[in-house]
Amino acid sequence: MLADKPDRGRIIEVDPAAHELGARIGHTVLQARAAAGGVHVLVHDAARSSAVWSDMLDALDSVSPLVDDSGEGTAYLDMRGIGGDASQWIARALQALQGFDLPVRAVVGPNKFVARALTYASDGRIDPLPIEVLELEPRAVERLHLLGVRTLEELARLPHGPFVRRFGKAAAAWHDRARGVDPTPFRPRAHELQIDAAAYGEGSAEQEEQVLFALRVLADRVCNDLARAGKAAGMVRLTFECDNGDVREFDSGFAQATGDARTILDVLRAKLESVTFSSPVTGLRMQVMRLEECGALATLFGQNQADPQALAVALARLEAATGSTPHRAHTRPAPRLEGRFAYDAFTVAQRCQAEVAQRCHPEVSKGVPQLRLLTVREIDVTIRGNAPVSVHEKRVIDCAGPWRVDDGWFDTPTVRDEYDVLLEDGMLCRIYRQGKHWYLRGAYD
C-alpha cells in the first residue's frame, strides 16, 4: 500500500493482494492496517518521485527527441520518422528505462488515447476495454451502464449525432475516442537549457589571484555560451570544492539579467569579498541558475538613470559588506510609530525606471519636521497634572499630547501615551509613558 503521509496520511494506491484483504484507496493508514494487517505501507515521497520521473523523461530522450510529459507515470513519444518497427521501438523504450527498476508498460498507438488504452489491453485491441478507460465522471459512467453500454466497442457502435445530443458536447470526444479517434495534440516537453562551466586542475589554488583567474576564465566561457543561446543570466551559482572535501556554494542574483562577463565577475568578486576557505580550492564550477531572455532596457534621454549593472554590483557588494540585503522603505498606516513603515529588498524595479519618465521637479521642498528614531531607553520624567514638567531634570518648555496609542489587543496589548516635548536645552523629542515608566522614542531634527 502507498500512503501520502507517514502517520495521519491516507492510502493512495493498493496492490491487488492488499485490495483482496480489504484495504481501499482513501482509507487512513490506521484503517488500512486494521483491514490488511500484514501488508507493508510505503510512504509516497513527492519530491523524490518528481526527480525520478524527470530522470526517466531524460532517459526517454534517447529513444525520441519529442517526449510529451503527461504527468507522473505517463509519457508519450513521437516515433514518426524514427527507424525500426513497433516492436523495436518498444524494446528501445524498455531498455532506456531498465535502470530504474520499475514496472513499465510500453505500447504503440496511432494517437495518445489509443496508446494509453492499449496499455490496459492484453490482446492489442481497445474494443473490449471497459468505458472507464475514457476517464469519465462516475455519473456519466453510471448513465452509460444504465443504457447497457459497458465497453468501448458498444459505445462506438452508437450513432454519433443522437449520442452527442443526449449526453452533451463532451460526449463527442468520448464517442470519438471509443472509435479510436483522438485529436489531442502532442506537446513535446521543453528541454531545459543548462549553461555551466567548470575548472578542475591537478593542483590546487591557494592564492586569491589563482581563484580570480579561474573565475575570469569560467565567466568568459559561460558568457560565450549565453551569447550563443541568446540568453542572459539572472542568477549564477558558484561551487567551490576544497582540498579537504568541503563543497561551498554561493548564489548571486543580478538586479537585471546579464550576459556580460565583467559584470558577472564583479558581482561574484563582491560576493566573495568576505569569504575565507579553510583549505586550498581544487575545483570550481559556475552554473547559470536562472536563464532569462536577452535584452537590456534602452532609455533615450535618460541621463539621470542609474546604470543597472553598476547598481547590481553595488547591491552585491553592500550585501557582502553588511551581511544584510539593502532595502527600500514603504509606509503603511499603523497606530504605533514603529509600525508605520517596513522594509523590503531593494531591486531595480520597472516601476522605478518608468517613473523617471514622468518625473516631477519640486522647486521647493515641503519642509516637514523629521523625527529621528533613537534607541528606546527609560527616562526620568516629573509630571504635574498628567503633563511632563521635566525630563532628566531639564525643564519642559512646551508640551503637546498625550495621544493614546492602544495597539496589539489581539496579541500583546500595548497602551501608551505619547508626548512631544521641547526641553530647555532645545531638544525637541517624542517621549511616551507606558505603565509607570517613561521612555524616549526619538528626537525631531
Place this chain on the structure above:
Amino acid sequence: MSVMADDRAAFAALKAGLDVRAAGLIVAVSPQAFSSGFAGLDRALGGGFPRGTLATLEGAASSGRTAILAGALAQATSRGLAALVDDGSVYPPDLERAGVQLERTLIVAAQTPLEIARCADILLRSRAFAVVAMPATPLRATVWSRLCGLAQKSGTILFVLGLHASTELAYFASTRVRCAIDRVLWSGKSGVLCELAGYELNAHVLKHRRAAPGATARLHIVDERIGHAAALRPRSDVSPMRSAAGHPVGRTGSACG
C-alpha cells in the same frame, strides 16, 4: 526717436529683470550646483550644494539637519536615486511627507564606523546615486580623502550628518552647514489638541570652497498638514536658539527660505 524709445524699453526690461533677480525671487542654479530644495539655503550656498563634493550638516540632536537632508533627498529622488547609510535612526514616514520618493531611496543598515565607511565607499563607486548620506563617524583622514575623491569622480554629493565635523572631516568637506532651530511652532495650546507644526531654523554656511562662507539662511520647516507658517506662533517666550558645541552663529538675515 523710435530707436531711442526701444533702447529705453529694453533697458527698463533688463533692469526690471535684474531687480527681480536681486530681490531673490529667482535663484540662478548653476549646472554644477545641486539644489537643496530650500531657496534660501540655495542662495546662501551660491546656488546650491556643489556636485561631486562632500558636504556636512552639523548640529545637535534637534537642530534641523535631517529636515535639510530630506529636502535634498526629495530633489535627488525626483530625478534619480539616492542612498542613506542608516544607523537605525531613519524614520521613513516623515521622509515621505517631505517629498522623498522612498522607492528610489536605498537604505542600507550599518552600525560600526568601518561598516558605514565601507557602505559609503560602495555607494559612491557605483555612480548610481545623486545623493548619498551617512552619519558622521570617527574615521581617519585617508578614509575621508578616499570618500571625497570617489564623490568627485562620481559627481555624487556625500552628505555627512553629525554634531560637529572632526578636524579631518572639516578639512575634506567642501561645504559645511551648521544648523540650529530658532523657534518651535505649535498648532495650538498645550494638551491633546496641540501638535508640533514645525520650526524655524538657521542654517549657517561655515565653509564653502566655491563661494563666500558666512551666510545664514532662515528656513521655515512647517508641516502643511497642520498649519501654515503665518498662522503659527511659538507658544513660549523662551527661544531654544542655541549654537551647538559653542560655535558662534554667523551673520543672520542674509536670506530667507
